[in-house]
Amino acid sequence: xxxxxxxxxxxxxxxxxxxxxxxxxxxxxxxxxxxxxxxxxxxxxxxxxxxxxxxxxxxxxxxxxxxxxxxxxxxxxxxxxxxxxxxxxxxxxxxxxxxxxxxxxxxxxxxxxxxxxxxxxxxxxxxxxxxxxxxxxxxxxxxxxxxxxxxxxxxxxxxxxxxxxxxxxxxxxxxxxxxxxxxxxxxxxxxxxxxxxxxxxxxxxxxxxxxxxxxxxxxxxxxxxxxxxxxxxxx
Amino acid sequence: xxxxxxxxxxxxxxxxxxxxxxxxxxxxxxxxxxxxxxxxxxxxxxxxxxxxxxxxxxxxxxxxxxxxxxxxxxxxxxxxxxxxxxxxxxxxxxxxxxxxxxxxxxxxxxxxxxxxxxxxxxxxxxxxxxxxxxxxxxxxxxxxxxxxxxxxxxxxxxxxxxxxxxxxxxxxxxxxxxxxxxxxxxxxxxxxxxxxxxxxxxxxxxxxxxxxxxxxxxxxxxxxxxxxxxxxxxx
Numbered sequence: 001x002x003x004x005x006x007x008x009x010x011x012x013x014x015x016x017x018x019x020x021x022x023x024x025x026x027x028x029x030x031x032x033x034x035x036x037x038x039x040x041x042x043x044x045x046x047x048x049x050x051x052x053x054x055x056x057x058x059x060x061x062x063x064x065x066x067x068x069x070x071x072x073x074x075x076x077x078x079x080x081x082x083x084x085x086x087x088x089x090x091x092x093x094x095x096x097x098x099x100x101x102x103x104x105x106x107x108x109x110x111x112x113x114x115x116x117x118x119x120x121x122x123x124x125x126x127x128x129x130x131x132x133x134x135x136x137x138x139x140x141x142x143x144x145x146x147x148x149x150x151x152x153x154x155x156x157x158x159x160x161x162x163x164x165x166x167x168x169x170x171x172x173x174x175x176x177x178x179x180x181x182x183x184x185x186x187x188x189x190x191x192x193x194x195x196x197x198x199x200x201x202x203x204x205x206x207x208x209x210x211x212x213x214x215x216x217x218x219x220x221x222x223x224x225x226x227x228x229x230x231x232x233x234x235x
Numbered sequence: 236x237x238x239x240x241x242x243x244x245x246x247x248x249x250x251x252x253x254x255x256x257x258x259x260x261x262x263x264x265x266x267x268x269x270x271x272x273x274x275x276x277x278x279x280x281x282x283x284x285x286x287x288x289x290x291x292x293x294x295x296x297x298x299x300x301x302x303x304x305x306x307x308x309x310x311x312x313x314x315x316x317x318x319x320x321x322x323x324x325x326x327x328x329x330x331x332x333x334x335x336x337x338x339x340x341x342x343x344x345x346x347x348x349x350x351x352x353x354x355x356x357x358x359x360x361x362x363x364x365x366x367x368x369x370x371x372x373x374x375x376x377x378x379x380x381x382x383x384x385x386x387x388x389x390x391x392x393x394x395x396x397x398x399x400x401x402x403x404x405x406x407x408x409x410x411x412x413x414x415x416x417x418x419x420x421x422x423x424x425x426x427x428x429x430x431x432x433x434x435x436x437x438x439x440x441x442x443x444x445x446x447x448x449x450x451x452x453x454x455x456x457x458x459x460x461x462x463x464x465x466x467x468x469x470x
Contacts, residue, residue: 072449092327096456101448137450175467213336213466214307215372221331224456225463231448232410232464 070140112192305375
């Protein structure tokens with residue numbers, strides 16, 4: 001399989017490409033690719049096939065062979081509001097939901113959140129995992145990891161329609177609440193659940209509560225399962 | 236929330252219940268419950284509400300208050316054939332798919348499996364995680380963890396209809412292949428994928444290949460996402 005790299009705008013010109021830094025090191029020293037071999041550079045939904053011409057650990061040069069749209073990007077634009085979970089759970093969720101196709105991840109804290117802030121090192125780790133998972137999944141975009149917000153601010157940054165997964169919602173199922181526009185935001189509660197006041201505020205801001213089924217799911221399972229359901233229906 | 240325990244047949248008589256061992260220790264020493272408080276004992280789909288009468292670390296006795304069917308059990312009977320994955324990935328999958336509602340987990344090894352056996356200690360760990368996750372999800376049954384089988388033997392132990400998630404299947408989607416009977420088995424490939432010969436053998440044995448979508452998913456994500464999809468449709 002051809003190796004894929006997400007790149008910045010300046011890496012690709014009309015007919016040539018230049019990689020430096022980590023990606024040049026990766027190609028020259030780790031993967032040991034040689035002139036004549038091919039890689040795919042990906043940027044904002046476009047894949048550019050490159051034939052390598054000069055390979056050095058500090059600079060890799062190549063020639064553009066072909067451009068095409070990245071065909072694995074979902075038609076749905078899904079933002080996921082994710083509580084910061086204990087241990088490695090958040091990282092596992094970021095990896096899985098990126099593979100499944102989310103556009104954007106918004107970390108938040110609410111009244112019953114056990115972990116109350118996303119340290120800068122941890123946020124960088126989320127971003128690295130998102131990039132690697134998008135490469136694995138052969139996507140055309142890396143989901144943005146937004147800044148952490150409080151519950152009150154969440155509804156300012158989420159695109160409507162906003163669906164909140166809530167264990168006390170028993171009638172409206174996620175699959176029945178999906179908008180035909182294919183643009184939506186999904187909010188998953190923290191380990192301790194959401195409070196009645198938080199649900200009330202969400203409803204005042206236009207959000208709709210949905211059920212993920214009759215079994216009680218942990219936050220990390222709820223996040224992956226609900227994104228999988230949305231993509232199965234909308235994509 | 237009332238604490239729930241999966242118990243053996245001998246723990247519950249017509250009007251009384253007796254717990255010993257770990258569960259008595261848990262109730263008396265860890266949770267520090269007292270006479271008058273209530274617990275739920277679960278066995279083969281039936282929940283029995285118990286009022287505690289005598290609480291000691293080696294023996295807890297109580298009185299049966301009420302019996303009812305465990306209403307969180309899914310109507311679908313889903314067996315999941317799961318490759319043994321590296322690191323902690325299998326354990327995370329066992330936890331998530333148990334919460335989501337699988338009936339049975341069958342570990343297998345195939346040609347490209349990196350991990351080729353499930354050590355007894357690890358198998359016990361899977362069983363413990365399945366029990367704890369079934370309690371969390373308020374299920375009525377703990378999924379069985381079966382013995383490890385080779386690819387050739389897999390189709391002897393899986394109930395038809397058998398669906399094999401395969402990245403080279405591009406037309407038939409999982410959601411379109413679900414049987415009205417609500418009885419099925421789902422096979423997820425290992426990290427290195429399934430070989431053409433393995434797919435051929437599966438088809439000879441009546442299995443059907445299905446797609447999980449246009450993005451390339453890691454095995455652990457594919458397992459959780461596909462079980463979530465099946466339960467959203469069939470339950």
